[in-house]
Amino acid sequence: MAEERAAPPVPEIRTVGVDGMLVSFGSRLSEPANRAALAFRAALAEASWDGVEEVSTSLVSAYVRFDLRHLDHAALRARLEALLAQRDWYAAALPGQRRLWRIPAVFGTDLAPQLPQAAEAAGMTEAEAVASLSAARVRVQTIGFAPGQPYLGELPEAWDIPRQSQLTTRIPEGALAVAIRQLVLFSVATPTGWMHAGQTAVRLFRPDAEEPFLLRPGDEVQFTPVTPEELQGLRRDPLGGAKAEELS
Amino acid sequence: MTGSLTILRAGPGMTVQDLGRPGWLEYGVSRGGAADRLALAEGAALLGQVADLAAVEMAGLGGEFQADSDLRIALTGAPMRASIDGTAVAWNASHLLPAGARLTIGAAQSGSYGYLHVGGGFQTPEHLGARSAHLAAGIGAALAEGDVLVTGPDSGRGTGLGLTPENRFEGGTVRVVASLQTALFPQAELERFEGTVFRRGARGNRMGVPLESDGEGFRPDGARTVVSEVIVPGDIQVTGDGTPYVLLSECQTTGGYPRIGTVVPCDLPLLAQAAAGAELHFRFIPLEEAVGLERAEAERCEGLRSRCYPLIRDPRSMTNLLSYQLISGVIAGEEDVL
Secondary structure, three states: OHHHHOOOOOOEEEEEOOOEEEEEOOOOOOHHHHHHHHHHHHHHHHHOOOOEEEEEEOOOEEEEEEOOOOOOHHHHHHHHHHHHOOOOHHHOOOOOOOEEEEEEEEEOOOOOOOHHHHHHHOOOOHHHHHHHHHHOOEEEEEEOOOOOOEEEEOOOHHHOOOOOOOOEEEEOOOEEEEEOOEEEEOOOOEEEOOEEEEEOOOOOEOOOOOOOEOOOOOOEEEEEEOOHHHHHHHOOOOOOOOEEEEOO | OOEEEEEEEEOOOOEEEOOOOOOOHHHOOOOOOOOOHHHHHHHHHHHOOOOOOOEEEEEOEOEEEEEOOOEEEEEEEOOEEEEEOOEEEOOOEEEEEOOOOEEEEEEEOOOOEEEEEEOOOEOOOOEOOEOOOEHHHOEOOOOOOOOEEEEOOOOOOOOOEEOOOOOOOOOEEEEEEOOOOHHHOOHHHHHHHHHOOEEEOOOOOOOEEEEEOOOOOOOOOOOOOOOOEEOOOOEEEEOOOOOEEEEOOOOOOEEOOOEEEEEOHHHHHHHHHOOOOOEEEEEEOOHHHHHHHHHHHHHHHHOHHHHOEEOEOOHHHOOOHHHOOOEOOEOOOOOOOO
């Protein structure tokens, strides 16, 4: 596709509410835009400008919230533009200290009842869908919506399936759901439009633990198929059998 | 010296709240904190202390509390009927709650969230740097009968002050600014949004409140493919059926539904406090005007203390009238009135 090889879009600076600004590196998810957002956020944190209260990333952008009594929009915009001009953010490397997580998951069964529906939408048999989803090594593109909850991508093209128009009333904690070439591993029970294709026993957020959040942006994840009985055994482990190895 | 307060009875949705925990957006945790942040500033002014101390937030219904030591308290937010050992006490005011005395707080008479503050604040455990419960995130828990809340050292003095609150308990006009996805809505839809009389839906909570109206839902142009983006409190998300939903302090941190605009932070208490069924109107204002409003509001909050006045008590409700020094019915501000 010719558009895919075209030069990356120019970063865009917009306001968020009254006291926020957003630097977007694309209007849709792409690998370079995601890398740019992560790297730009790291640079913002390092710069720690007076008046900046908080920085974060979403899939393709970096967000800055600031104190209106110490900074104004024009001054912040000028600083953001100067920082943007310093380098080609789309060519940035991934963050350091990344890990590869292998997380046991049950695909299908009554623990993950929407596997058949998701497989059909992707044009696969259920067996093909499980093989495809468990072979994919996906990356934490951002953490958001709920505490410690990763958006994982990017899956093969066949998984470019839409979210459901009807919401599922409740998806349980640890659910693995699929749509738009991404997986979301849910950290809390919530309603969702994503399709519930797998179930894990991992706890992504433990507020009382020394390290409350399991995953970091940039980490890679691969889901290993297990049986419902095996998953039941893993529920005693707060990590749900998840194992990490350092990536250089 | 620290003290404590025992909860004898708790309405549902009663939690400890402070200004919330900024800095964890990166990990999917929204700031949270009091649904009505202005109420925290008012409580701090009434007790003469800093505004970042934790208070008890009561969602529509109060409870019954017993002081285990002499405590200075203040009551703010949605007005609720309150009494100490059976004697009615004023809302939007500070009082002495003597050791052993019982404080009874009833249902909200208007608005949604009432607040009980104590001198020194509540010193419940911190999670990620704040004491706020964030139930949506699984941090902390609702308060229940039998809970004992330890209070911090109270370096302040005096009670018996009142403060006239901004009336934010009956709905009204809310100012909004254009934000990330406002331009996805056709101009005619934005005008219709401004012209619509909304009612605050009944399903609202600390995460957000739905806006009901009699007309059609609001439709963006082809926005099904919006990439998930950062969400801030005050964002007005338009869900699939076209119903606007205003996000409050416990909102999610990212989302893919388009947002028609963002409520100016100083108007957010009005939205959080609007009771179910209250009428709400929305008006877009330029960003520059909103910045001016925010700066003025920050100054006003800092000056709240100078707006406190000594409470005037009704002599008919005072059983120990002769023990007071009365000058034209006014109690000297330094004295405790109970």
